[in-house]
Amino acid sequence: MSESWVNSAERIGADLHLELSGPGGRRAALIHALRDAVRGGRLAPGTRLPPYRSLAADLGVARNTVADAYAELVAEGWLTARQGSGTRVAERAEPPRHAGKVPGKTPPRARGPRHNLRQGTPDVSGFPRGEWLASYRRALQQAPNEVFGPGDPAGRVELREALAEYLPRARGVRCDPDRIVICSGFAHALRLLFEGRVLRSPLAVEAYGLPFHRELLTRAGVRTVPLPLDEDGARIDRLGRERGVLLTPAHQFPTGGPLHAARRAAVIDWARARDAVIVEDDYDGEFRYDRKPVGAVQGLDPERVIFVGSVSKSLSPAVRLGWMVLPERYVEGVLAAKGEREAWASVLDQLSLADFIARGSYDRHVRRMRQRYRGRRDRLVAALAERAPHIEVTGVAAGLHAVLRLPPGTEAATVARAERAGVALDGLAAFRHPGAAEPAVAAYDGLVVGYATPSEHAYAVALDALCATFPDP
Ligand SMILES: Cc1ncc(COP(=O)(O)O)c(C=O)c1O
Secondary structure (H helix, E strand, O other), X not given: OOEEEEOOHHHHOOOEEEEOOOOOOHHHHHHHHHHHHHHOOOOOOOOEOOOHHHHHHHHOOOHHHHHHHHHHHHHHOOEEEEOOOEEEEOOOOOOHHHOOOOOOOOOOOOOOOOEEOOOOOOOHHHXXXXXXXXXXXXXXXXXXXXHHOOOOOOOOHHHXXXXXXXXXXXXXXXXXXXXXXXXXXXXXXXXXXXXXXXXXXXXXXXXXXXXXXXXXHHHOOOOEEEEXXXXXXXXXXXXXXXXXXXXXXXXXXXXXOOOOHHHHHHHHHHHHHHOOEEEEEOOOOOOEXXXXXXXXXXXXXXXXXXXXXXXXXXXXXXXXOEEEXXXXXXXXXHHHHHOOOOOOOOHHHHHHXXXXXXXXXXXXXXXXXXXXXXXXXXXXXXXXXXXXXXXXXXXXOEOOEEEEEOOOOOHHHHHHHHHHOOEEOEEHHHHEOOOOOOOOOOOXXXXXXXXXXXXXXXXXXXXXXXXXXXXXX
């Protein structure tokens, strides 16, 4: 096999001798050689690797061979890839012999899963750094001095005005800026509403949902009552004497369907009849693919629904910004729960987001990411159709995750098998309300696959690894 000095010194900092030998093809040999070079310390953490084309030319291999080898090593955690800064040796890929021995050096962190298909994260490599920076710069330049004083608990008026234009247009929400309170995401909204005693127990919740939210409610002293789900979404007819209901109507989390139109009307009727409130979690409402947009239930009756949205799926969960659109009677209580000053959401971030929305950057970003996620979703569906046709894919018309239906009784074993193959994902059981007893709630076996989580170059290998975990029927 070929042997070469990679003499792209200006790009990788040092010449590197790579020997492509050993069993398997060139791709395997290159992976082996690069891994060895990192492990042996010849490629130091942070070192930039040559572009595919140069290394391919140096080694006399195809460009795709290099691209595949890099992608595999990124997926394994040896390398990292970032748009604009190329492929580098991961900081934590330090040779073990140095671990903890060099004074002042931090020992390497434990490596994450090789293929992360856990739902919950957007493709963080898609964060619009340039446009966000431009908005931040403009916001900072144009901010009057009073901005740098204590923040208003309702949030900056610039952001509330931008949202009052965006939410009706994009999500069918009815609102004006006085009804909007900025918060730092959905979890914060729940805290304000329930720890702040704006809303009372008991609260009906969908039988499948995010355990983190249920735990937060329990800690706030709220009793949650599981509401069964079927193919039309939450069983509104099962609502009883609860004071409110928490729903994900645009895209049930995590099972994936929209709430049927008749049930959207029925839940409003229930809230009116019982003087109850609906908390609408619109966590990924912007990402819809095949079906017509599903507007917010809030649009049906803004005095019965608290609409909550956040940038966690659309932009990044690290930004920590969200919004509540409130019925008039709750505005004061929520502001009181926030306290006299803004204690959570940075005013500079609020102004940046206001600019980002007002200039159309938010719309552009959502459109871009929608395209990307639709492509990911299509690749997942195609890969399964080809390699595991007995697995039914559901909940794919919207959102950033899909649910793969499994034969009854096979979920736990499939999750464990995936884990052994380095694929991180969750089974549906992880999201089930502990009080959701049969036969009130139809339980089925399934895997929740977050197809947005891996970065673009790691997705193909992650899909491969996923498909390989399904045994033939
Ligand atoms: C069901 C659900 N609701 C809401 C959110 C958003 O939470 P937050 O805004 O607190 O990040 C998420 C995660 O992004 C979610 O999975």
